[in-house]
Amino acid sequence: MTRQTSSTRGLSRRSIIAAPVGVAFLAMAARTGFAQSDPLPSWNDGATKKSILDFVARVTTQGGSDFVPVAERIATFDNDGTLWCEQPMYFQALFAMDRVKAIAPQHPEWKDKEPFKALLSGDMKAVAAAGEKGLVAFVAATHSGMSVDDFHRIVLAWLDTARHPRFQRPYTSLVYQPMLELLTYLRANNFKTFIVSGGGIDFMRPWTEKVYGIPPEQVVGSSGVTKFEMGADGKPVLMKTAEVEFVDDGPGKPVGINRFIGRRPIFAFGNSDGDLEMLQWTAAGAGARFMGIVHHTDAEREYAYDRQSHVGRLDKALDEGLRRGWTFADMKRDWRVIFPTTSATSGAAKP
């Protein structure tokens, strides 16, 4: 990787690596605090990368008019479609369907009950026709009736063996390398990074620390009601029920942010209309703000979709983001690589 930062972008690469000039420049830059290797090497140089680097520089420059104290450097990220892939459908939906198949032997009644019947007989057209309602049924049936600890193990076991239908890689290796770098870069600048996802909180927490460096207590998501029960052995357990507790999507995202974090983010990144209210809530605070949207424009390396997509539709937020000058990470234009090439994130995290 060549050594380039926002402050060096005006110089040609040759001038940077020409030893005497380069060394002198770096020494000077080190004194002024600007010298470092590119913190976002997977982002192509351009307006998007510059807007990120500029924002972070502004809010972290002591004495500057946009300086933000460390405690208030809250950054929130959607997960599906923002930190990892969400096609051909949400990975949690694929998990739920795999689980339906896995536990079908304990549910003989499913053979005659839709949408289970369709899924078990391989009628994917009927499954698709059942839409979100069908999906909710799969999730309810597979995300309840066990302890939180058991569910944690089930998720990790699935991630260990399941492979993405197109890429044939573990799902946790289909995270976006540029976003991993962004998370690391923000944390290096004393941001606290949070996930704020419509996905299930219990589905994400088992692996977010290993894959994203985001610990469970910084994951906000949708949840079902959990019940405290005293086991016959005198050991308490937390049991997952099928009752919905909280949907962390759309207007639920600012609500979830307020409930879990209790501070307004100064930096938020999403990719769909489900993130619009989180971006609006972030934008409405005082002082410097960063609102980012991942735009899936790369059918070759990943997927291309926005206004018409059944998953991760980006329509209203696309209009509002364009109108208000939010930052778009255009996958094809801005991302040098999409997925990590190393095996660092492949396979599932161990508990």
Added chain:
Amino acid sequence: MTRQTSSTRGLSRRSIIAAPVGVAFLAMAARTGFAQSDPLPSWNDGATKKSILDFVARVTTQGGSDFVPVAERIATFDNDGTLWCEQPMYFQALFAMDRVKAIAPQHPEWKDKEPFKALLSGDMKAVAAAGEKGLVAFVAATHSGMSVDDFHRIVLAWLDTARHPRFQRPYTSLVYQPMLELLTYLRANNFKTFIVSGGGIDFMRPWTEKVYGIPPEQVVGSSGVTKFEMGADGKPVLMKTAEVEFVDDGPGKPVGINRFIGRRPIFAFGNSDGDLEMLQWTAAGAGARFMGIVHHTDAEREYAYDRQSHVGRLDKALDEGLRRGWTFADMKRDWRVIFPTTSATSGAAKP
């Protein structure tokens, strides 16, 4: 303060302060990593203090059989009666009643409606008779119908002027000095400290960072439903409604811990039966565990109450704690001082 640590407790004070021996000892202790001034100076020496120091030493000793990685050093504290005073009644209840009086002019209908009528006419016997149901009415009426930001300001304004009826001090100065030291000590040992309180999350968050060093995102509490609304000016607001969302008390505490933190604590401190399930949940994990209970035994300096108290009843948890050998912080016996003598925590935090 004399320099004493768990490792020096066997020595007489004189031997510590006798210069040559003391200096040599401290130098040696520094090399072995044990040297520091007493981290808990407001705790009297004895079994309680020793159990805290021993536990922290065990879980932080690299290579020891009880070593716990930093990420898993989760400590949860009840608030009312554990970190600050809760008599003659929960401070949040006093806040709600003050607010009823303050906004009564906007509610002429309260003059003829109980329990408001009783409170506004000063009939405290009738207020007491209305019990918890009356209190819920006061809270519902005063904790809803405004934005989260406005409520934040209302709480801070009240804390700025309100004084405790007996001690005539700001409520935020009626925190327990020994517990402040314990929080600091745990954080110095890379614990992440959380509040897990039956109190309202929006009532605590405006001041916990300044008073306890616990940021809003590490406060778990009871909450009402909050609604995202787009204002006429195009600015989004989060409005507090009177609908109960979550009661973080009793069996709700492990549920709240799981939902907000997503890890089981290894260290928990409470003071009443409302903390029993949190303590049981903490105790049921694998590895070293610390379960602590503040026992209010000091009517002179604070209050003395347990099994019969209408606030902070300690009955079942007292029995279970005694039977299972949990640690009791006996206020009279274990605490050298109760409240901070400095003005560091007096007055309310500014937003």
